[in-house]
Amino acid sequence: MDGALGRSGLEQLRSSAARAAPFEYTGAQTRPRWNFTGGFPDPRCFPTQHLLACLEAAVAEDMAVLQYGSEIDESLRYGEASLRRALRGAVVADRGEPVTIAEIMLTTGAVGAIELAFRAFLDPGDVVVVEAPTWPAALTIARQHRAELVAVGIDSAGMRVDQLEERIDELEAQGRRPKLVYTIPTFQTPTGTVMAIERRRRLADLAARVGFVVLEDGTYEALRYDGEPVPSIQSFDRHDRVLKVGSFSKTVAPALRVGWISGGEEALTALASVRTDLGVAQWPARALALFVEQGGYAEHLGRLLATYRQKRDVLHAALERECADLADWSVPLGGYYFWLKLRDQVDAGEAQRVAMENGIAMRPGEQFFGLPEDGRQFLRVAFSQVPEEVIPIGVAELGKALRSAACGSRR
Numbered sequence: 500m501d502g503a504l505g506r507s508g509l510e511q512l513r514s515s516a517a518r519a520a521p522f523e524y525t526g527a528q529t530r531p532r533w534n535f536t537g538g539f540p541d542p543r544c545f546p547t548q549h550l551l552a553c554l555e556a557a558v559a560e561d562m563a564v565l566q567y568g569s570e571i572d573e574s575l576r577y578g579e580a581s582l583r584r585a586l587r588g589a590v591v592a593d594r595g596e597p598v599t600i601a602e603i604m605l606t607t608g609a610v611g612a613i614e615l616a617f618r619a620f621l622d623p624g625d626v627v628v629v630e631a632p633t634w635p636a637a638l639t640i641a642r643q644h645r646a647e648l649v650a651v652g653i654d655s656a657g658m659r660v661d662q663l664e665e666r667i668d669e670l671e672a673q674g675r676r677p678k679l680v681y682t683i684p685t686f687q688t689p690t691g692t693v694m695a696i697e698r699r700r701r702l703a704d705l706a707a708r709v710g711f712v713v714l715e716d717g718t719y720e721a722l723r724y725d726g727e728p729v730p731s732i733q734s735f736d737r738h739d740r741v742l743k744v745g746s747f748s749k750t751v752a753p754a755l756r757v758g759w760i761s762g763g764e765e766a767l768t769a770l771a772s773v774r775t776d777l778g779v780a781q782w783p784a785r786a787l788a789l790f791v792e793q794g795g796y797a798e799h800l801g802r803l804l805a806t807y808r809q810k811r812d813v814l815h816a817a818l819e820r821e822c823a824d825l826a827d828w829s830v831p832l833g834g835y836y837f838w839l840k841l842r843d844q845v846d847a848g849e850a851q852r853v854a855m856e857n858g859i860a861m862r863p864g865e866q867f868f869g870l871p872e873d874g875r876q877f878l879r880v881a882f883s884q885v886p887e888e889v890i891p892i893g894v895a896e897l898g899k900a901l902r903s904a905a906c907g908s909r910r
């Protein structure tokens with residue numbers, strides 16, 4: 500007996516957000532032989548021993564880390580205080596001005612920060628501007644808030660702020676304006692681009708002039724393999740319009756689920772007022788604070804950058820050898836991904852089918868666009884998870900898949 504509504508009746512009970520979500524359970528699929536798909540760190544790089552020591556030290560020092568956060572010091576809504584203090588140095592350096600710990604909030608990963616910001620600022624029908632392409636979960640969260648999505652293109656210097664200005668003019672002509680602009684300015688997902696400094700400044704100015712919130716996602720920012728760091732959008736913000744998101748997922752370990760968001764006190768109060776998750780676990784947060792305080796984080800990051808830089812170079816060399824006549828790409832200066840644009844003669848759907856059949860997993864470009872067909876000729880290839888020695892073999896297989904899907908090829 501399946502109950503009054505029967506098994507399929509549950510479908511009718513699901514919220515419109517759950518019905519519209521692209522989620523499918525895919526856990527039963529076989530493991531790919533070459534996993535270039537998700538933004539997973541290299542498991543061989545996890546700083547396991549040091550983290551275990553910090554976790555142990557955190558409990559030994561004070562069992563309260565096993566408790567909820569406290570309302571007295573606001574750790575319940577803002578997160579464990581010593582980690583917020585440890586992050587303060589980074590936020591101050593980034594913003595170029597003093598900040599208080601009331602301007603930093605810990606969240607359940609970067610995604611927790613994005614969800615909170617969307618919840619704090621969006622009502623149904625509000626306009627959210629995203630880059631096209633962008634991180635798919637941001638599209639999902641915006642849709643769950645019934646936001647109207649407006650896409651702005653990306654070129655080699657990041658979000659086309661000139662296009663954003665055009666969209667704003669069009670909206671203004673209808674008596675509307677964007678409420679929130681979500682951007683990943685540094686090592687953008689999926690394109691890997693870095694937004695030019697002048698565009699960052701213009702975006703911060705626009706936010707103040709037009710009146711919208713910028714949500715700056717800095718999840719990959721610490722993973723820079725070449726060149727000098729670029730000032731954040733937040734560093735140009737004089738009107739508390741820019742909220743900036745960070746995470747330990749890509750640098751330390753995603754299982755800790757510790758991210759953060761920084762912004763003006765008023766903006767963070769808005770986030771705190773809609774927070775319902777009872778905070779970030781105190782234990783991993785305190786352990787991470789110890790990891791940072793003891794210099795473990797800086798040391799680990801140095802090793803990590805060397806590993807990923809090398810993997811990026813190996814993947815690039817393999818792509819040059821195997822795919823140069825079938826796809827185009829830019830070499831990312833940081834982050835986890837190459838964004839391949841397949842040449843017109845390659846049937847992207849067929850290439851993906853053959854690649855999957857041969858055990859190569861990658862992300863189809865369609866997933867990164869509000870209008871999936873815009874991503875048809877693209878593939879995102881992550882080099883983070885695949886062992887360095889295996890990358891060339893996987894890319895050789897990818898080359899074969901693309902070749903077999905090229906028109907004029909013998910099948």
Ligand SMILES: Cc1ncc(COP(=O)(O)O)c(C=O)c1O
Nearest residue numbers: 538608609610634688718746748
């Ligand atoms: C651009 C971007 N933002 C946020 C996240 C989520 O990170 P976290 O694990 O910190 O929630 C990801 C993960 O892939 C990402 O690519």
